[in-house]
Amino acid sequence: MLFDSTVRREVARSFGATLVVILTIVITMMLIRTLGQAANGLAAPEDVVLLLGYTALQHIPTMLALSLFIAVVVSLGRMYRDSEMVIWFSSGIGLARIVAPVLRMAWPVLLVVGVLLLFVWPWANRSGTELRQRYEQRSDLSRVAPGVFQTSRDGNRVFFVDRASHEGSDGHNVFILTRKGEVESVTAARSGRLEMLGDDRMLVLESGQRNEVNSSTHTHTLASFDSYRVLADDGSVRRATERPAKTLATLELMRQPTPRNQGELAWRFGLLLAAGNLVLLGVGLAATNPRRASNWNLLFALMAFIVYFNMINLSQAWIGAERVGMGPMMLLLHGGAFSMALLLIWWRDYGKAMMAGARGHRAAAGGSAA
Numbered sequence: 001m002l003f004d005s006t007v008r009r010e011v012a013r014s015f016g017a018t019l020v021v022i023l024t025i026v027i028t029m030m031l032i033r034t035l036g037q038a039a040n041g042l043a044a045p046e047d048v049v050l051l052l053g054y055t056a057l058q059h060i061p062t063m064l065a066l067s068l069f070i071a072v073v074v075s076l077g078r079m080y081r082d083s084e085m086v087i088w089f090s091s092g093i094g095l096a097r098i099v100a101p102v103l104r105m106a107w108p109v110l111l112v113v114g115v116l117l118l119f120v121w122p123w124a125n126r127s128g129t130e131l132r133q134r135y136e137q138r139s140d141l142s143r144v145a146p147g148v149f150q151t152s153r154d155g156n157r158v159f160f161v162d163r164a165s166h167e168g169s170d171g172h173n174v175f176i177l178t179r180k181g182e183v184e185s186v187t188a189a190r191s192g193r194l195e196m197l198g199d200d201r202m203l204v205l206e207s208g209q210r211n212e213v214n215s216s217t218h219t220h221t222l223a224s225f226d227s228y229r230v231l232a233d234d235g236s237v238r239r240a241t242e243r244p245a246k247t248l249a250t251l252e253l254m255r256q257p258t259p260r261n262q263g264e265l266a267w268r269f270g271l272l273l274a275a276g277n278l279v280l281l282g283v284g285l286a287a288t289n290p291r292r293a294s295n296w297n298l299l300f301a302l303m304a305f306i307v308y309f310n311m312i313n314l315s316q317a318w319i320g321a322e323r324v325g326m327g328p329m330m331l332l333l334h335g336g337a338f339s340m341a342l343l344l345i346w347w348r349d350y351g352k353a354m355m356a357g358a359r360g361h362r363a364a365a366g367g368s369a370a
Contacts, residue, residue, distance in 0.1 A: 003088060003093060003097075003101070004100070004101040004104070005101075007075075007076075007098060007101040007102060007105075008101050008102075008104060008105040010075040010076075010078070010079065011071050011072055011075045011076075011101075011102055011105050011106075012071075012105055013075070014070075014071040014072075014074050014075040015067055015068055015071035015105075015109070018067040018070045018071050018074070019063065019064070019067040022063050022066060022067055023063060026056075026059055026063060027052070027056055030052060030055050030056060030059070031052055034048050034051050034052050034055065035048060037051075042132070042135075043131075043132060043135060044131075044135045047131055047135065050127075050131060051128060051131060051132075054124045054125075054127050054128035054131070055124075055128065057116070057120055057121070057124035058121060058124050058125060058128070060116055061113045061116045061117050061121065061271060061275075062271065062309070064109055064112060064113050064116075064275070065113060065271065065274065065275035065278060066305060068106055068109050068110075068275065068278070068279060068282075069275075069278040069279065069281070069282050069301065069305055070282075070298075070301070070302075071282075072102060072106075072279055072282030072283060072286060073282045073285055073286045073297060073298055073301040074286075074298065075286075076098070076282070076283065076286030076287075077286045077288050077297055077298065080286065080287060080288045081288060094349045095283065095284070095287070095345055095348045095349045096345055096346075096349055098283055099280065099283055099345065102279060102282075102283060103279065106276075106279050109275075110272070110275055110276055110279075113271070113272055113275050114272050117268045117269075117271055117272055118250045118268060118272075119249075119250070121246070121268065122246065122247055122248055122249050122250065123249075125244070125246045125247045126243075126247035129244065129247055156178060156179050156180060157176060157177065157178045157179075158176070158177040159174070159175070159176055160174070160175040160176075161173065161174055161175075161192075162174075171191065171192045171193075172190065172191050172192075173188075173189075173190065173191075174187075174188070174189045174190075174191065174192040174205060174208075175187070175188050176188075176230075182214055182215045182216045183212060183213070183214050183215075184212070184213050184215065185210060185211065185212040185213070186210070186211045186212075187205065187208060187209075187210045187211075187228070187230075188208050188209060189205035189206060189207060189208030189228070190206060190207040190208060191205070191206050191207065192204065192205045192206070193206075202229050202230070203229070203230045204227065204228070204229055205225070205227070205228040205229075205230070206226065206227050206228075207226060208224070208225060208228065209222065209223065209224045209225065210222070210223045210224075210225065210228070245260050245261050245263070245264035246264055248261065248264070250265070250268065253265050259319060259320050259321070259322045260320045262319050262320070262326040263315075263316040263317065263318075263319040263320030263326075264316065264320075265326065266312075266315055266316055266319050266326050266329060266330060267312060267313070267315075267316040269330070270312045270315060270316075270330065270333065270334060271312060273330075273334040273338075274308055274309070274312060274334065274337070277308075277334060277337040277338050277341055278304075278305065278308065280338070280341035280342065280345065281301075281304060281337070281340070281341045281344065282301060283341075283345055284341060284344030284345045284347075284348055285297055285300055285301045285304065285344070286301075287348050308337060311333055312333070315329045315330075315333055
């Protein structure tokens, strides 16, 4: 039918343009943040592209849902402003009739959002976390690039290596500045290497000297050494901690229904349900008066998306803290949004007509009484 194809074409065109704009903005922001992490020593410079890819995969479901919502509001809003909707309404087509072609266009996007949330989201989070942890678990000396000053993870030491071996475990002309309270020490050595002592990494310096200054007592200590050992990386820091819920597969979360895992499940399924509810909300929120050159409907739509998305995050926190159950929260939040969307569409179709009819009956009753 001409009506169905027209609506699908308009929404699809607007969805493509909106998605390109949002992707460009978000990926640019993520690139700047990832480069900042690499510059601050929180990520390996050679892993910037991988980290950017994993981060983009994590945000694509939200961007798809937002793009689809905006596309519905913008495309139908344009049809209202150009009086196309007046023509369709006068031919007997109501606003509820628009839901079917919009959903036929939106279901492939919703399917992609579901696949990304249930399968790709945990994999991308797990891969990005492992990439950062592998870099953080490297010793302070192994993270130092030749000719570059590097601060340790705790911020108490500054390293400088003139030359390093290809394996990254040996360095030449090593300089270490250490601060512990009021004591500051400068250690310089001709060479240094890393050795494992149980679970700990030891930095072995050879042929150097250590100058220590106490700022409170103003005492200086100078010592030369042929070999000097210092703890470079504590094994207890490198041991794997509990995996975050966002890195666990969906089936694993279902097998272990702890409050933390249920909160993560509520977020994943909640965003998928929200993407569908937002499509219905967009149909009702797109209505505008063609005589008013304003975009208030788009502003209200964006506010509705922000409130809905924040409520999803809030529900995850409440479920994780055992303040509310997963089932009641999902029913209240997403069932309420679904009911509100249907009520808004019904109001656009029949509510105003019923109010106009009631006013006409009252006016007629007043005229007959007179």
